[in-house]
Amino acid sequence: MSAAPHTPAPKNLGRTALICAGVAMGMTGLSFAAVPLYDMFCKATGFGGTPMTGTAGAGKVLDRTMAVRFDANVAPGLGWTFTPESPDISLRVGETKTVFYKITNKSSRASTGIASYNIAPEKGAAYFVKIQCFCFTEHTLQPGESLEAPVVFYIDPEIAGNRELDGMKAITLSYTYFASKAGQPLAQGGTAPAKGDAATSNL
Incomplete structure (x- = not known):
């Protein structure tokens, strides 16, 4: 019985391995970039209840009046109090x-603590524009020390063009302060919370 013919090794095996390695490295790089890119997308579109960000005022003021409610929370274990100057x-x-x-x-x-935030109802986030905020900035406080931090904002006049939101009378801005380590909020179990986990009040 004759021996089976020898099958030559593919000539492009090394090239294929290099391509696979490059794809794997590219996917790893994309995974690291995904979080900041997602955060930029949310801030630019209001997706996921994330307020828009701006650098100046709206430029025009409408006769329409709305209420903004302020919700302040502190995660267990931080030992801080956190209150707005007015509830709404x-x-x-x-x-x-x-x-x-x-x-x-x-x-x-x-x-050391760091605050995350959210908007309710979620559709209102696309029209809540934050000019200045203390969120996502670490603050270290000594025992008994207090800090007053501002949030500067407006509701975008473009909301008047969205007929689905004609009945919207109020928006809730909700903050939660977490213990922080290396710029990342820590949940009670010591791990960073997933995006959108910040407490949000119901209207």
Whole structure:
């Protein structure tokens, strides 16, 4: 019985391996880029209840009036108090407003916190424009130390062009302060919360 003919090894085996390695490296790079890209997308579109970001006022003010409610939360274990100067305000669409939050470390040790935020209802996020905010910035407070932090915002007049939102009378801006490590919020179990996990009030 004759031996089976020898099958030559593919000449392009090394090239194929290089291509596969390149694809794997590219996918890894994309996975690292996904979080900041997703965050940029949310801030630019209001997707997922993320407020828009702006650098200046709306440029025009409408007669339409809306309410903005302020929800402040502190994750277990941080030992801080966190309250807005007012639970809600009324403003005209396009009018720029500043609201201060007071943050106090009630614990007996220095600690670092970072705030995340969300908007409810989610459809309103595309029209809530944040000019200045303390969110996603680490703050370290000594025992008993307090900090007053502003949020500057307006409701985009473009909301008047969305007939589906004609009945929207109020928007809730919800913040949650987490203990922070290396710029990342830590949940009670010591891991960073998934995007969108920040507490949101129901209207």
